[in-house]
Amino acid sequence: MRQKVIDAIQKLIADGQVFTAFDVTQALRADGSIVRHHEVRSIVQGLWMSQDAVFDGMERDQIVIQQINEPSLAYHKLGQDPNDHPNAVKPVDADDDDDDVPGLGAGFGDPLGRQVTGVPGLTPPAAPATKPAGKVTLEVEAEGRLNVPTSLIRDVLNAKPGDSVVAVVDGKFIKLVNANDVQIGDGSDQHIYTVTVRGNVRLAPEILALIDATAQAFGCWWATGCLLIAVEEVFQEESR
Numbered sequence: 001m002r003q004k005v006i007d008a009i010q011k012l013i014a015d016g017q018v019f020t021a022f023d024v025t026q027a028l029r030a031d032g033s034i035v036r037h038h039e040v041r042s043i044v045q046g047l048w049m050s051q052d053a054v055f056d057g058m059e060r061d062q063i064v065i066q067q068i069n070e071p072s073l074a075y076h077k078l079g080q081d082p083n084d085h086p087n088a089v090k091p092v093d094a095d096d097d098d099d100d101v102p103g104l105g106a107g108f109g110d111p112l113g114r115q116v117t118g119v120p121g122l123t124p125p126a127a128p129a130t131k132p133a134g135k136v137t138l139e140v141e142a143e144g145r146l147n148v149p150t151s152l153i154r155d156v157l158n159a160k161p162g163d164s165v166v167a168v169v170d171g172k173f174i175k176l177v178n179a180n181d182v183q184i185g186d187g188s189d190q191h192i193y194t195v196t197v198r199g200n201v202r203l204a205p206e207i208l209a210l211i212d213a214t215a216q217a218f219g220c221w222w223a224t225g226c227l228l229i230a231v232e233e234v235f236q237e238e239s240r
Contacts, residue, residue, distance in 0.1 A: 001035070004028060005043045006054050009075075013058070018076040018085040020065070021045065048075070062162060062194045064089040071162075073197075079143035081204075135221040137232065144205030146218060148176065148227065150198060156222045159195050167191040167203065169210045172234045174203070176227040203229075 008027040012019045021041035028035050048055055055075070061082040063074045066089055074082040082088070138146055153159050157178045164179035168191070179192065193201045208215070212231045221228045 001039065002043055004033060004035075005040055006047070006052075009044070009047070009054050012075075013054075013077070016077070016080075018063075018074050018080060018082055018088075020063075020072045020074055020085070022072070044075075045073075060197050079141070079145065135219050138218050138220050138229075140205075140208070140216045140218070141202075144208070146203040146208055146229070148201045148203065148220065148229075150200045152220065152222060152227060153195055153201055154199055156227055157225065161195050161197045161199050163195045165193045165195060165201050167193060167207060169207065172211055172230050174207065174211055174229040176201070176229070177225065181225060 005024060005028070008024050008031075009019075012023065012027065017023070021044040022037060024044055025035060025037045025040040028040065048060060057078055058075055059078055059080075059082075060073055060075050062071045063082050063085055065072045065085075065087050067087060074085050074088070076082050076084070136152075138148065140146055153165065157165060157176065159165055159178045166177050166179050168175045168177075191207055193203070195201055208218070211229075212218075215231045217232065218229050219232050219234070221230070
């Protein structure tokens with residue numbers, strides 16, 4: 001059974017699919033195997049947790065499946081959007097703009113349909129705070145995403161895998177806060193990310209374009225309970 005599961009996973013990966021354990025079960029059944037889904041799921045999760053080579057170059061993130069409206073674990077290649085799964089609840093579509101730059105809130109809706117109000121004040125402090133606050137430089141990855149590492153998500157935002165992190169664009173800054181620290185309701189533009197199983201958050205290129213479409217590196221400046229992201233020049237200006 002284990003080898004059959006591995007073979008099915010390899011085929012899904014080769015086909016460029018975003019897939020869940022249930023997709024593996026369906027693939028096996030389509031090939032004539034009589035399998036129980038809970039057994040397949042256990043094998044898939046065991047392969048992931050043991051870092052089996054079949055999952056080299058892969059990520060695992062939560063998505064919401066339309067038919068059941070519940071979170072599921074989706075496996076996908078590095079840099080691939082987990083919401084490319086054919087049955088995922090899709091983020092809100094961006095409005096068409098002449099310059100192809102999405103507006104605030106476009107394309108980043110929470111898969112559970114929530115919106116955020118009551119976000120803490122967005123005005124950045126006049127200068128970087130002293131330790132334990134500070135700043136690091138984050139490089140844009142090849143696929144245009146910005147990885148906010150586990151150490152910051154865990155230690156500054158107190159967020160763990162599966163938690164939601166809210167990103168709000170304010171002028172030249174992106175502010176990240178733990179969703180537990182804001183009111184989830186109806187209202188303002190928002191961008192909600194689920195912390196990955198590795199504990200990090202990877203900001204999409206579209207949200208980075210809202211503060212600078214050409215930057216290849218951003219500063220990540222933190223104080224208690226929030227992260228501020230902007231191009232390096234902005235931090236230099238604010239520090240004067």
